[in-house]
Amino acid sequence: MCFGGHAHYTQHSDHTAHEIPIVLWEDDPQMNIYNLTHYPNGRQHSGLGTNMACIPLTLAGFAATQDPKNVVVELGPFLGLSTKCIAVGMRKNGVKDKTLFVYDTFSGLMNFKAIQRMHPWLKNEHPEFTQQNDNFHFLWEYGVKPTYPAVVSHQGFISKESLNPEALGHRPVALISIDSAKNNQHLQQQLAGLGPLTKGSILMMMDFEFVREHIILFYACLREKHLLPVYLSWGMEHWMWIVTEDVDLADPKYYQCYSGYKASKDGRSHVVDLAMRDLLMLSGLTDDATMSDTFASVRNELSEKISSVLQNA
Numbered sequence: 001m002c003f004g005g006h007a008h009y010t011q012h013s014d015h016t017a018h019e020i021p022i023v024l025w026e027d028d029p030q031m032n033i034y035n036l037t038h039y040p041n042g043r044q045h046s047g048l049g050t051n052m053a054c055i056p057l058t059l060a061g062f063a064a065t066q067d068p069k070n071v072v073v074e075l076g077p078f079l080g081l082s083t084k085c086i087a088v089g090m091r092k093n094g095v096k097d098k099t100l101f102v103y104d105t106f107s108g109l110m111n112f113k114a115i116q117r118m119h120p121w122l123k124n125e126h127p128e129f130t131q132q133n134d135n136f137h138f139l140w141e142y143g144v145k146p147t148y149p150a151v152v153s154h155q156g157f158i159s160k161e162s163l164n165p166e167a168l169g170h171r172p173v174a175l176i177s178i179d180s181a182k183n184n185q186h187l188q189q190q191l192a193g194l195g196p197l198t199k200g201s202i203l204m205m206m207d208f209e210f211v212r213e214h215i216i217l218f219y220a221c222l223r224e225k226h227l228l229p230v231y232l233s234w235g236m237e238h239w240m241w242i243v244t245e246d247v248d249l250a251d252p253k254y255y256q257c258y259s260g261y262k263a264s265k266d267g268r269s270h271v272v273d274l275a276m277r278d279l280l281m282l283s284g285l286t287d288d289a290t291m292s293d294t295f296a297s298v299r300n301e302l303s304e305k306i307s308s309v310l311q312n313a
């Protein structure tokens with residue numbers, strides 16, 4: 001919880017938040033937790049469970065843009081708290097044109113309802129934002145632009161027409177964060193035009209653990225050859241991966257592999273072992289290490305869940 005950022009971003013009162021620096025920005029008092037988690041008008045800028053992933057996103061944004069030719073892509077930023085987490089890391093390397101690209105419908109009934117619930121002040125301050133007029137791009141922009149003015153946004157359903165090398169200036173994607181794919185078909189469709197992610201790039205799956213299909217696809221078909229997990233938020237859905245060998249996540253062969261895994265019982269114990277070894281590695285512990293009871297229960301619960309998904313696919 002500390003490494004992910006949950007404690008950092010939630011366990012403070014508004015007045016102390018001004019004094020708590022953002023990771024990587026300890027030398028700049030303006031870059032504080034209050035400014036990260038509030039709109040310029042002082043209202044809380046909320047996200048959907050993003051706090052557990054904010055510090056990894058910041059570190060990834062920084063790492064990905066150390067080489068100025070790279071770009072960063074975010075799919076499904078919603079109101080943009082996750083965009084801001086990435087952008088504060090990128091900003092450490094300077095704000096550059098056509099380097100941060102986000103894609104969202106920025107509309108829809110479910111989003112509208114969530115936004116109304118999270119931001120009741122909008123009713124008075126933006127009465128034009130209604131169920132019929134539900135585009136919330138203005139709010140995403142209001143939250144994110146002060147942190148990274150050069151951010152580029154694409155409004156609409158993500159597809160190969162909008163997300164492709166040309167749209168990204170034919171520059172390498174060193175970080176892609178995905179919160180818009182809720183099954184394997186979404187993942188394949190949304191990434192159909194992107195092409196391969198190259199070795200060394202970072203893949204943040206913001207909704208990994210709650211999508212059984214992703215767990216199977218990644219562990220049965222991608223983990224051994226192409227991906228290594230480097231962070232997970234223990235029961236809170238986010239998993240971050242490093243690409244160890246170039247991989248096109250829309251390539252039909254991985255989805256055939258997924259169907260093959262489901263159709264046969266062979267090789268399952270090997271895949272479960274792989275996942276269990278990763279969970280051990282990601283907890284930073286060895287088998288015989290003593291854990292706090294709280295962490296042991298979280299870790300054991302997650303291990304059981306992942307192994308059951310892979311065993312009973």
Ligand SMILES: C[S@@+](CC[C@H](N)C(=O)[O-])C[C@H]1O[C@@H](n2cnc3c(N)ncnc32)[C@H](O)[C@@H]1O
Nearest residue numbers: 047048050076077078082104105157158179180
């Ligand atoms: C769970 S929310 C993202 C939460 C966000 N990352 C945060 O920090 O709070 C998922 C977002 O994905 C977007 N989305 C889902 N499917 C999409 C699609 N096919 N094309 C574009 N956006 C999509 C939704 O509009 C929504 O804003």
